[in-house]
Amino acid sequence: MRSGNGRTGGVVDDGNSGRTGHTDRAARRDEAVRAAVEQGLLGPELPIAALLDVTGIRESAAELRAAFEAVTAPGTPVLHAFAVKATPLVPVLRLLREEGLGAEVASPGELALARAAGLPPDRTVLDSPAKTPAELLEALALGIAVNVDNPQELDRVDALMASATSRSPVGIRVNPQVGAGSIEALSTATATSKFGVALRDDGAREWVVRSCLDRPWLTRLHAHTGSQGVPLSLMAEGVAETYALAEEINRRAGERRIDTIDIGGGLPVNFTSDEVTPTYAQYARVLREAVPGLLDGRYGLVTEFGRSLLAKHGTVVARVEYAKSAGGRPVAVTHAGVQVATRTVYAPGAWPLRIAAYDGKGRPKSGPEVVQDVAGPACFAGDLLATGRALPLLEQGDYAAALDTGAYYFAHHYAYNSLARPGIYGFAPDGGGGVAFATVREPQTVREIVAESGGAHATALTALRNTPTD
Numbered sequence: 293m294r295s296g297n298g299r300t301g302g303v304v305d306d307g308n309s310g311r312t313g314h315t316d317r318a319a320r321r322d323e324a325v326r327a328a329v330e331q332g333l334l335g336p337e338l339p340i341a342a343l344l345d346v347t348g349i350r351e352s353a354a355e356l357r358a359a360f361e362a363v364t365a366p367g368t369p370v371l372h373a374f375a376v377k378a379t380p381l382v383p384v385l386r387l388l389r390e391e392g393l394g395a396e397v398a399s400p401g402e403l404a405l406a407r408a409a410g411l412p413p414d415r416t417v418l419d420s421p422a423k424t425p426a427e428l429l430e431a432l433a434l435g436i437a438v439n440v441d442n443p444q445e446l447d448r449v450d451a452l453m454a455s456a457t458s459r460s461p462v463g464i465r466v467n468p469q470v471g472a473g474s475i476e477a478l479s480t481a482t483a484t485s486k487f488g489v490a491l492r493d494d495g496a497r498e499w500v501v502r503s504c505l506d507r508p509w510l511t512r513l514h515a516h517t518g519s520q521g522v523p524l525s526l527m528a529e530g531v532a533e534t535y536a537l538a539e540e541i542n543r544r545a546g547e548r549r550i551d552t553i554d555i556g557g558g559l560p561v562n563f564t565s566d567e568v569t570p571t572y573a574q575y576a577r578v579l580r581e582a583v584p585g586l587l588d589g590r591y592g593l594v595t596e597f598g599r600s601l602l603a604k605h606g607t608v609v610a611r612v613e614y615a616k617s618a619g620g621r622p623v624a625v626t627h628a629g630v631q632v633a634t635r636t637v638y639a640p641g642a643w644p645l646r647i648a649a650y651d652g653k654g655r656p657k658s659g660p661e662v663v664q665d666v667a668g669p670a671c672f673a674g675d676l677l678a679t680g681r682a683l684p685l686l687e688q689g690d691y692a693a694a695l696d697t698g699a700y701y702f703a704h705h706y707a708y709n710s711l712a713r714p715g716i717y718g719f720a721p722d723g724g725g726g727v728a729f730a731t732v733r734e735p736q737t738v739r740e741i742v743a744e745s746g747g748a749h750a751t752a753l754t755a756l757r758n759t760p761t762d
């Protein structure tokens with residue numbers, strides 16, 4: 293798929309600042325929206341599509357690698373395991389694999405996606421608070437890294453390790469209990485978080501130390517304390533606590549028993565502009581300040597970033613089906629709502645999204661800003677992408693784009709009103725001044741919706757009532 297659009301300008305990026313490439317990114321997005329309309333990925337019969345900026349994803353992966361290379365001693369093994377949860381799409385995992393990243397998985401489905409993308413076991417990490425015996429067995433048989441969540445899970449792993457040998461590095465997930473960020477539902481390091489071993493609870497820290505001293509194969513510690521809303525300093529505090537625990541274990545073991553620390557992910561994302569802030573480089577510097585020993589080459593590192601790698605590279609574009617007015621407020625009824633922006637619709641205060649307005653040809657809309665609502669297609673009043681937002685007036689046949697939706701949005705479909713999963717397309721320059729698209733995920737068909745909704749079992753319930761008894 294090609295288009296003849298010339299690329300519009302861009303800013304030379306210094307590869308270093310928080311403003312890296314942000315003007316370029318916006319220009320690429322505008323071109324992609326126009327090309328998607330021109331090339332028929334969007335239109336009256338295809339009123340919603342999601343776009344992924346391949347150039348931007350590669351840039352973020354490179355920034356992540358460079359940030360940790362800049363602060364770690366030469367030769368330090370570092371695995372950046374992308375949190376598959378954030379964007380569970382096989383072509384995305386494959387792209388990141390090519391960029392040198394691995395995968396952090398937390399369910400049989402996510403592990404299958406990582407394997408389908410060709411991620412090797414030594415670049416895969418399994419976390420999850422609810423691993424079944426079968427999942428543990430599979431992970432240990434494959435040799436992928438496993439982070440044990442709790443004492444009951446360690447019992448299971450003990451039994452499996454006693455009956456077979458495994459190449460899997462095994463760690464324990466700890467919760468340093470350093471406190472919450474601004475979004476309670478996403479704060480993993482509170483006193484009562486459901487994840488990992490709560491280090492400050494009575495006897496817990498000593499249990500972790502003893503567990504490691506007793507098992508030569510327990511060689512890692514894992515903590516994932518960041519997330520949207522958590523400041524860098526608090527994230528670093530969680531990492532520092534984990535590092536201190538590793539040092540204690542190694543001191544008491546008299547050897548380097550813990551050889552790798554998995555610092556988790558959770559770098560917050562700026563949803564208010566195209567600027568990337570905070571950057572990986574800033575976080576890496578905060579870590580160097582707070583925990584220099586972690587980076588001096590004695591420990592291997594694993595990271596598990598998700599949202600920060602993908603969020604800014606995704607855009608969901610939806611056609612304005614109707615433009616109406618209610619109570620004096622203009623309302624654009626679009627095809628993007630709760631099915632692609634679930635968090636924003638149900639928790640608009642915590643998850644506001646930027647909206648960009650495009651005309652019917654996919655060109656950025658200009659004109660005076662008008663305060664309006666941008667609504668989705670679902671049949672409940674709260675299905676709104678944005679309320680009271682000042683934008684050029686959206687009219688019938690225009691497009692509204694929800695920005696920064698590359699993670700935890702359109703790849704996390706919510707099947708309200710049996711709305712179809714939109715197609716997802718990656719885009720990149722086509723080499724001839726235009727935009728090339730590649731299908732990442734086909735749009736879901738109505739036939740698939742019926743099949744996934746028990747279509748093959750249409751008479752299951754009526755037949756059950758009529759089953760004769762004897």
Ligand SMILES: *Cc1c(COP(=O)(O)O)cnc(C)c1O
Binds near residue numbers: 375516519520559
């Ligand atoms: C969700 C999660 C991540 C990724 O978090 P982001 O906020 O998307 O970076 C990493 N590790 C674990 C264990 C997680 O649960």
